[in-house]
Amino acid sequence: MRVPPGVSPGDFSDAIKQFQQAIGKEWVFTSDEDVDLYRDSYSPFWHEQEEPIPSAAVAPDGVEQVQAVVKIANHYKIPLWTISTGKNLGYGGSAPLLGGSVVLDLKRMNRVLEVNDKNHYALVEPGVSYFDLYRYIQDKNLKVWIDPPDPGWGSPVGNALERGGGYTPMRDHFDCHCGMEVVLANGDVVRTGMGALPNAKTWQQYKYGFGPYVDGIFSQSNFGVVTKMGFWLFPQPEAYLSGNVMVSRHDDLYALVEVFANLLNSGTVQATTTVVSPLAFGRDPELATLRASGSTKDLEDYVARKNVAYWSVSLPFYGSAKVVAAQWEYAREKFSVIPGVKFQDGASYRFPLDADQLAKITNPVPFGVPSLQTFSIGGSHSQGHMWFSPIIPMTGEAVLEAQQVFDQVFKDLSGAPGVSASFPVWSFFARAFVIIYFFPIEHDVEKNRRNREIFKRLVKTSAERGWGEYRTHTAFMGNISDAYSFNDHALRRLHETMKDALDPNGILAAGKCGIWPKAMRKAKA
Amino acid sequence: MRRAGKVLLAALGFVLLGTGPATGQDSSWTLFPSHGQESATPIIQRGKEVFQNLCSGCHGPVIKNASPGIGATMPGTDALAAKYKGAKPAMLEERTDLTPQFIKIFVRNGVSVMPRFRKTELSDADMEALSAYLTRNNKP
Numbered sequence: 001m002r003v004p005p006g007v008s009p010g011d012f013s014d015a016i017k018q019f020q021q022a023i024g025k026e027w028v029f030t031s032d033e034d035v036d037l038y039r040d041s042y043s044p045f046w047h048e049q050e051e052p053i054p055s056a057a058v059a060p061d062g063v064e065q066v067q068a069v070v071k072i073a074n075h076y077k078i079p080l081w082t083i084s085t086g087k088n089l090g091y092g093g094s095a096p097l098l099g100g101s102v103v104l105d106l107k108r109m110n111r112v113l114e115v116n117d118k119n120h121y122a123l124v125e126p127g128v129s130y131f132d133l134y135r136y137i138q139d140k141n142l143k144v145w146i147d148p149p150d151p152g153w154g155s156p157v158g159n160a161l162e163r164g165g166g167y168t169p170m171r172d173h174f175d176c177h178c179g180m181e182v183v184l185a186n187g188d189v190v191r192t193g194m195g196a197l198p199n200a201k202t203w204q205q206y207k208y209g210f211g212p213y214v215d216g217i218f219s220q221s222n223f224g225v226v227t228k229m230g231f232w233l234f235p236q237p238e239a240y241l242s243g244n245v246m247v248s249r250h251d252d253l254y255a256l257v258e259v260f261a262n263l264l265n266s267g268t269v270q271a272t273t274t275v276v277s278p279l280a281f282g283r284d285p286e287l288a289t290l291r292a293s294g295s296t297k298d299l300e301d302y303v304a305r306k307n308v309a310y311w312s313v314s315l316p317f318y319g320s321a322k323v324v325a326a327q328w329e330y331a332r333e334k335f336s337v338i339p340g341v342k343f344q345d346g347a348s349y350r351f352p353l354d355a356d357q358l359a360k361i362t363n364p365v366p367f368g369v370p371s372l373q374t375f376s377i378g379g380s381h382s383q384g385h386m387w388f389s390p391i392i393p394m395t396g397e398a399v400l401e402a403q404q405v406f407d408q409v410f411k412d413l414s415g416a417p418g419v420s421a422s423f424p425v426w427s428f429f430a431r432a433f434v435i436i437y438f439f440p441i442e443h444d445v446e447k448n449r450r451n452r453e454i455f456k457r458l459v460k461t462s463a464e465r466g467w468g469e470y471r472t473h474t475a476f477m478g479n480i481s482d483a484y485s486f487n488d489h490a491l492r493r494l495h496e497t498m499k500d501a502l503d504p505n506g507i508l509a510a511g512k513c514g515i516w517p518k519a520m521r522k523a524k525a
Numbered sequence: 526m527r528r529a530g531k532v533l534l535a536a537l538g539f540v541l542l543g544t545g546p547a548t549g550q551d552s553s554w555t556l557f558p559s560h561g562q563e564s565a566t567p568i569i570q571r572g573k574e575v576f577q578n579l580c581s582g583c584h585g586p587v588i589k590n591a592s593p594g595i596g597a598t599m600p601g602t603d604a605l606a607a608k609y610k611g612a613k614p615a616m617l618e619e620r621t622d623l624t625p626q627f628i629k630i631f632v633r634n635g636v637s638v639m640p641r642f643r644k645t646e647l648s649d650a651d652m653e654a655l656s657a658y659l660t661r662n663n664k665p
Binding site: 027029033034037038039041042057059085086087089093094105107127131152153371372375376378380381382384385 | 578582583598599600603604606607608633635637638639640641642643644645646
């Protein structure tokens, strides 16, 4: 049996017995065969000693059992690593950051506690997946949409706590949560917001409650175990409309993004989309040659000859049919300041869609329907992936600068460009773009080492430019935490102060987002 | 990093297809697609439910004649089509050569982009039911 770091085999054996008494022997996993199921299927450390492998896993069912587990862990100072559905693939999956941790698997806590389609909210446990919640809503014919991220088997709780994003107007998942129940490291149970009021009638309807608002400290953190979470849902819209905006010159990007940002920040556009250069993915051999060695003027000439766009953005509108039509008309008006801009009507739907209509939609995620089709990314021989996800300003200048800077890193370290004509930048969140950059995971030690080095260089280069990642794989949490260094790492020191107060024995998710327990801090610095 | 270009294509195709005009292909996104009609024992019926809940999101039917992009593909079915090149059905539900041991190895170890499935997601009993479903058409 593997043993957590700093814990004697005797103590661990006693703790395992107590875990078994608390939650049932069946739900305490200690054999290598069972525990290996918790390894990161997309580990950037394949076939390397550094891969963090857990020592055991425990799967409580209910808040009382979670309390019991953390109390036992506290007594024996056993490091726990909490997962919800364990599908945070690309960011670490179900594996801990610290090898030897005991995974606290909340998948069995999979109850949808409430969905209300009059005030449009849900209350769920961490083991509920987007598929589960969608199914519940469909079965009861409720008039609300969920907002899934690309992979639908993830947890609304886990995804929101990692501050993930989706596609509808409820796309900022942490922002759309309302109320939490949290088990603290000492076993105490806290309800945030209105949930602190016994018999609260508005736990999922008013976020702030009374006094300091603390929900944020439980996201991307190791300060507690969230056992329930409320979410605001999107009332089923009457209609959807999309419209494509296309411009023909390289420098049109500046105006394109400026108008787009205005529409987004004023609420005319309320959902996720991406600003792209279609030149980046055209298959025409002439275009491929121009991408590799042509000048900007060559590409502009190509655009003129072929009547294609240099840059484009597809605008999604959700709401009443009259309003979305007016929003698209208003957007066209605003973009008309760009000489030569072209518009094209996209898809138009009225909801609810019947089965035949639904069957014709190739990608359901922007319509609140969970899917797994995103796992086609990387192709049929993919071994997995991880994501480099910096936040950059929502300006054309920043998009071009990021493209140039990141391309240079790839050229320097791998001898090949990482991007061709451009890469997509996304509006998953308000006010800023996020780049979701794909790194393949290989079953090849040298390739993974090289990719890790490129990744770390990208983090460093981003920081030098004033860009930071919104989320990362466990393998790079320390690097990114290091980059958020204003005033001699004042933010991290604040996090550590909170960590020491809330979890003095450091049992919860050691190393998460660069926050280490006091006892390990010096060694991990 | 040659792959990055392909990935960009996929990512771009994802958005463009997702918000573009409907293309009229068969559905591949339905959460619980039913493939074929067969009378089932309780364990096979349970296995079918398990397959639909856990597997069909990647191993369901591929949209035919779709434009390139993520929305036009089924990761598992596509991968098996590429692997077997028609020598075996790409759809797991159409296979007649799977064995319980073979299924367990892939489900519990993962393969390619498919992750491992933990026992809290798929119990040993449901694993058995899944195997019963996927081997239901095997010849004795």
